[in-house]
Amino acid sequence: MGNLNLMFWMMIGWLQQNIMxxxxxxxxxxLAYGALWVSKRNWWSMGAxxxxxxxxxxxxxxxxLSLPALTGSSLAQVTYITxxxxxxxxxxxxGGVAFIIVYPLLVLMQKKKx
Amino acid sequence: MSSHENQPDSGRRNFLLGSAAAVAAMAGLESAVADMSxxxxxHVVIVGSGSAGISLxxxxxxxxPNGKVTxxxxxxxxxxxPGLTLVATGLWPKDKVVLANADFLPANITWIKEMVTEFDxxxxxxxxxxxxxxxxxxxxxxxxxxxxxxxxxGMDVEAIGANGLASVYHSPDKAAASWTAIQKFVxxxxxxxxxxxxxxxxxAGAPLKMTFLTLDRIKQAGTQDKAVIDFHSALGIVFGLxxxxxxxxxxxxxxxxxxxxxxxxxxxxxxGRKATFATEKGDVEVAYDLLHVVPPMRAPEAVRxxxxxxxxxxxxxxxxxxxxxxxxxxxxxxxxxxxxDVNGTPRGKTAATVKLSVPVVQANLLSVIEGKDPAVIxxxxxxxxxxxxxxxxxxxxxxYDGKLTPTFSFIDxxxxxxxAWVMKEQMLKPxxxxxxxxxx
Numbered sequence: 245m246g247n248l249n250l251m252f253w254m255m256i257g258w259l260q261q262n263i264m265x266x267x268x269x270x271x272x273x274x275l276a277y278g279a280l281w282v283s284k285r286n287w288w289s290m291g292a293x294x295x296x297x298x299x300x301x302x303x304x305x306x307x308x309l310s311l312p313a314l315t316g317s318s319l320a321q322v323t324y325i326t327x328x329x330x331x332x333x334x335x336x337x338x339g340g341v342a343f344i345i346v347y348p349l350l351v352l353m354q355k356k357k358x
Numbered sequence: 359m360s361s362h363e364n365q366p367d368s369g370r371r372n373f374l375l376g377s378a379a380a381v382a383a384m385a386g387l388e389s390a391v392a393d394m395s396x397x398x399x400x401h402v403v404i405v406g407s408g409s410a411g412i413s414l415x416x417x418x419x420x421x422x423p424n425g426k427v428t429x430x431x432x433x434x435x436x437x438x439x440p441g442l443t444l445v446a447t448g449l450w451p452k453d454k455v456v457l458a459n460a461d462f463l464p465a466n467i468t469w470i471k472e473m474v475t476e477f478d479x480x481x482x483x484x485x486x487x488x489x490x491x492x493x494x495x496x497x498x499x500x501x502x503x504x505x506x507x508x509x510x511x512g513m514d515v516e517a518i519g520a521n522g523l524a525s526v527y528h529s530p531d532k533a534a535a536s537w538t539a540i541q542k543f544v545x546x547x548x549x550x551x552x553x554x555x556x557x558x559x560x561x562a563g564a565p566l567k568m569t570f571l572t573l574d575r576i577k578q579a580g581t582q583d584k585a586v587i588d589f590h591s592a593l594g595i596v597f598g599l600x601x602x603x604x605x606x607x608x609x610x611x612x613x614x615x616x617x618x619x620x621x622x623x624x625x626x627x628x629x630g631r632k633a634t635f636a637t638e639k640g641d642v643e644v645a646y647d648l649l650h651v652v653p654p655m656r657a658p659e660a661v662r663x664x665x666x667x668x669x670x671x672x673x674x675x676x677x678x679x680x681x682x683x684x685x686x687x688x689x690x691x692x693x694x695x696x697x698x699d700v701n702g703t704p705r706g707k708t709a710a711t712v713k714l715s716v717p718v719v720q721a722n723l724l725s726v727i728e729g730k731d732p733a734v735i736x737x738x739x740x741x742x743x744x745x746x747x748x749x750x751x752x753x754x755x756x757x758y759d760g761k762l763t764p765t766f767s768f769i770d771x772x773x774x775x776x777x778a779w780v781m782k783e784q785m786l787k788p789x790x791x792x793x794x795x796x797x798x
Binding site: 316318 | 748770774777779780784785788792797
């Protein structure tokens with residue numbers, strides 16, 4: 245429980261330090277899902293789901309390659325299993341955020357059924 | 359005396375924090391210690407507003423709803439000390455490590471912006487430099503450490519940054535000035551000298567990190583053929599744990615660094631750029647182009663000259679606070695506790711030490727307030743993210759016995775790692791700020 249508590253507050257602290265990123269993502273989510281709600285479209289779309297997955301995979305791949313450099317390190321310094329696992333998890337986190345932003349936009353881009 | 363009014367932080371940050379606290383409480387993530395409290399009407403004085411003092415002020419202000427908490431310290435800026443090595447090696451701007459105490463001290467405490475100059479534990483009183491006498495029922499001494507640059511003959515802190523003189527420890531300003539001197543050395547080359555004193559020091563890994571990162575800067579600049587570094591340790595080692603001591607010395611050897619053990623910086627001729635070391639073979643004078651000075655450290659004068667200091671043993675020389683290393687309770691005055699650098703306990707202290715010792719002090723202080731014996735034992739936990747180059751670090755965590763105690767079992771302390779670097783560079787400051795607020 246102590247470690248969970250530490251990880252929880254560590255993440256909250258990180259979000260506070262990166263508050264602009266949090267605000268931008270939250271703003272995008274409000275806009276995207278607000279627009280989807282106003283459009284009165286069906287929220288479920290298989291096409292948009294797969295489109296979102298593609299976007300998430302792309303963002304995950306890009307972040308996996310660029311996160312070490314973005315953190316002042318390099319891919320060559322990602323040296324052992326914990327590094328690789330954590331890099332994959334962090335990149336996947338960005339991919340997940342990309343999915344929930346892109347999905348409503350893809351739904352909105354689809355033709356409205358009569 | 360001034361009553362402290364908390365500076366309102368950004369509304370968004372406060373909302374996030376409030377929401378986080380609610381989620382944590384609902385999820386049961388708050389620790390058992392955080393839930394401890396006492397309804398006794400007592401006055402607790404915290405002397406010092408460093409990381410330990412502020413963290414305790416936040417915790418005790420919540421744990422003593424009917425009590426009074428007073429913090430005594432004139433300092434208004436708050437330095438994020440773990441970031442100074444990154445400032446002094448050109449990675450972080452100085453502003454990133456300068457915070458304000460007012461942003462972290464809780465609103466419902468009293469903040470006396472004076473310095474304690476005298477302790478009178480027989481009468482439960484402290485005296486400030488303004489002559490004010492403050493009585494207490496219980497006291498936590500968290501005054502930190504005193505940099506004794508004066509013990510090095512000829513040393514002048516005002517000269518840091520010029521004439522090849524550097525010292526990461528003094529302050530963010532001097533850390534930034536040190537980068538100016540180090541940068542010049544990296545580009546022009548010459549003889550660099552890094553030092554380690556014989557006394558207990560704050561963050562014992564910092565002198566090693568400074569050496570490793572300067573070596574990396576030299577590599578980046580491509581001046582390996584012009585720049586040479588020697589490391590002088592006043593001790594017989596450079597790090598307290600044998601594995602990491604040997605790792606460091608061997609790695610430095612591969613990088614062309616000569617390590618001189620039992621070689622204590624005794625004097626410096628700043629204008630002449632000469633350093634004198636006391637060695638087993640007598641005094642040795644060395645010319646340098648860059649000298650990185652780590653000052654000998656001791657307890658602040660008010661503690662050193664008081665009844666609260668150790669009178670015998672290893673910690674008497676520096677006048678460190680006489681506390682039980684397990685309970686952190688004073689050895690003679692049971693209503694007094696110590697926390698942080700000022701404690702005369704084994705092993706070097708870091709912000710991580712504070713992180714784990716603050717809840718121990720809180721729990722044991724509350725027990726004593728309730729008339730019970732202190733029961734929680736501190737294991738001496740400390741942590742050193744040993745940066746071996748930009749982008750890689752080893753996350754070393756250990757206890758009084760030198761036993762490795764990794765917080766996260768999936769991080770191998772003996773492995774140079776990108777993730778350990780991310781923890782140091784990205785995650786430790788947010789964790790530190792949460793610790794100040796008494797969350798971690």
